[in-house]
Amino acid sequence: MLTIGxxxxxxxDYQPTGAEPAVTTAVVDSRQVVPGSLFFAFDGEKVDGHDFxxxxxxxxxxxxxxxxxxxxDHLTIDTRTSQLPQTxxxxxxxxxxxxxxxxxxxxxxxxxxxSVHVVGITGSVGKTSTKELxxxxxxxxxxxxxxxxxxxxxxxxxxxxxxxxxxxxxAVLEMGMYVQGEIALLCDLAQPHIGVVTMxxxxxxxxxxxxxxxxxAKQELVEALPADGVAxxxxxxxxxMSMADHTAARVFTYGLDSRADLWADNxxxxxxxxxxxxxxxxxxxxxVQVPLLGRHNVHTALRSTAVGLVDGxxxxxxxxxxxxxxxxxxxxxxxxxDGSIIIDDTYNASPDSMMAALNLLQDLDGRxxxxxxxxxxxxxxxxxxxRLVGRRAAVVAxxxxxxxxxxxxxxxxxxxxxxxxxRVAIVDDVETAVAALRERIQxxxxxxxxxxxxxxxxxxxxxxxxx
Numbered sequence: 001m002l003t004i005g006x007x008x009x010x011x012x013d014y015q016p017t018g019a020e021p022a023v024t025t026a027v028v029d030s031r032q033v034v035p036g037s038l039f040f041a042f043d044g045e046k047v048d049g050h051d052f053x054x055x056x057x058x059x060x061x062x063x064x065x066x067x068x069x070x071x072x073d074h075l076t077i078d079t080r081t082s083q084l085p086q087t088x089x090x091x092x093x094x095x096x097x098x099x100x101x102x103x104x105x106x107x108x109x110x111x112x113x114x115s116v117h118v119v120g121i122t123g124s125v126g127k128t129s130t131k132e133l134x135x136x137x138x139x140x141x142x143x144x145x146x147x148x149x150x151x152x153x154x155x156x157x158x159x160x161x162x163x164x165x166x167x168x169x170x171a172v173l174e175m176g177m178y179v180q181g182e183i184a185l186l187c188d189l190a191q192p193h194i195g196v197v198t199m200x201x202x203x204x205x206x207x208x209x210x211x212x213x214x215x216x217a218k219q220e221l222v223e224a225l226p227a228d229g230v231a232x233x234x235x236x237x238x239x240x241m242s243m244a245d246h247t248a249a250r251v252f253t254y255g256l257d258s259r260a261d262l263w264a265d266n267x268x269x270x271x272x273x274x275x276x277x278x279x280x281x282x283x284x285x286x287x288v289q290v291p292l293l294g295r296h297n298v299h300t301a302l303r304s305t306a307v308g309l310v311d312g313x314x315x316x317x318x319x320x321x322x323x324x325x326x327x328x329x330x331x332x333x334x335x336x337x338d339g340s341i342i343i344d345d346t347y348n349a350s351p352d353s354m355m356a357a358l359n360l361l362q363d364l365d366g367r368x369x370x371x372x373x374x375x376x377x378x379x380x381x382x383x384x385x386x387r388l389v390g391r392r393a394a395v396v397a398x399x400x401x402x403x404x405x406x407x408x409x410x411x412x413x414x415x416x417x418x419x420x421x422x423r424v425a426i427v428d429d430v431e432t433a434v435a436a437l438r439e440r441i442q443x444x445x446x447x448x449x450x451x452x453x454x455x456x457x458x459x460x461x462x463x464x465x466x467x
Contacts, residue, residue, distance in 0.1 A: 005109025
């Protein structure tokens with residue numbers, strides 16, 4: 001049986017001058033097709049990619065990977081029954097048994113062509129910010145590929161691997177998880193040499209049932225590391241540290257605990273200017289400031305520093321990478337009405353990240369408003385987790401607007417611990433939240449907006465930004 005990996009190996013033609021290959025990128029969305037694309041047509045729940053193959057060809061796709069023959073003026077190769085013909089001509093369709101399997105097999109074969117060192121990152125929170133900062137740090141010395149956006153699953157990670165080119169020396173890949181076994185699959189494709197675990201929290205508890213099941217699922221990353229690899233583990237998280245006995249790789253720890261291989265102290269939040277702290281490693285101590293919002297991002301910096309150190313980088317290179325501002329991705333400060341500032345942290349939420357965001361809010365000058373909504377997938381701990389956030393919000397915020405069915409628990413708990421009723425609004429939806437905010441915003445207020453992405457509180461940020 002012909003594989004897509006074999007097709008790529010055969011069709012990709014590196015010229016003696018070092019020109020780029022004929023297939024330049026892999027996509028699963030026809031809107032992203034550029035000349036030279038390999039288009040994988042997925043038959044999804046709402047959209048069938050096979051309906052967009054003609055559009056992909058019109059935009060310059062070299063080939064489309066499909067699960068059934070399609071009409072049209074193009075070469076059709078049934079990989080299930082035939083070999084590659086001696087003459088290939090674009091555009092062409094490659095018929096496979098399963099598009100997802102074909103994508104993953106192609107990514108695995110493509111990755112094996114390169115000697116690039118891969119860093120895999122997993123954990124309940126902090127994966128994307130860590131990936132962004134780590135890419136910035138490693139790029140000070142190495143030509144580094146990173147997974148774009150949220151390409152951290154069984155589709156996104158293979159697409160990232162297919163973007164590898166000869167010049168890449170490092171790849172930083174975020175590894176998410178929906179079910180047990182998924183990270184093991186991603187590791188089989190990517191073959192990471194360094195594995196980084198951020199922290200373990202109750203995210204996905206509703207789906208996996210127990211914290212031990214979450215640990216087992218995330219632990220698949222360190223289990224996949226080779227003996228000459230490195231597992232970078234959070235010394236401050238007992239569940240993460242329990243993974244140390246489940247890897248053949250060398251363990252390197254980071255955290256705020258002085259027993260860690262790399263640790264930090266003297267932490268000072270600089271508000272919107274970032275956070276300052278002292279790094280300690282062996283006999284060295286170094287004062288640094290990173291332009292990331294919130295004390296919790298000290299751990300983000302520690303992870304990136306740890307990978308830089310184990311990968312042989314100098315302190316000068318690491319510190320230069322930490323000081324760049326491009327890594328701030330999800331928690332950002334944007335202008336609001338009447339000179340107010342909106343802390344937009346609407347991408348996702350967990351109990352730990354909610355607390356971290358409220359801690360950041362407390363560090364900022366001005367009257368503090370918190371707009372907090374549902375945290376999803378928390379299972380049997382969802383009510384107590386929301387109420388815990390409510391108690392913290394009552395201490396930090398002058399005004400609280402609680403949004404959603406679960407967000408109601410946040411508001412109720414804030415009232416229960418003594419927050420004045422005229423400073424708490426419990427609402428059901430985004431529109432009502434916007435109206436409640438507009439009634440309460442004063443000049444120079446600082447407004448935190450945070451919930452799980454499914455709540456789409458980003459619409460609040462957009463509405464306020466429009467005046």
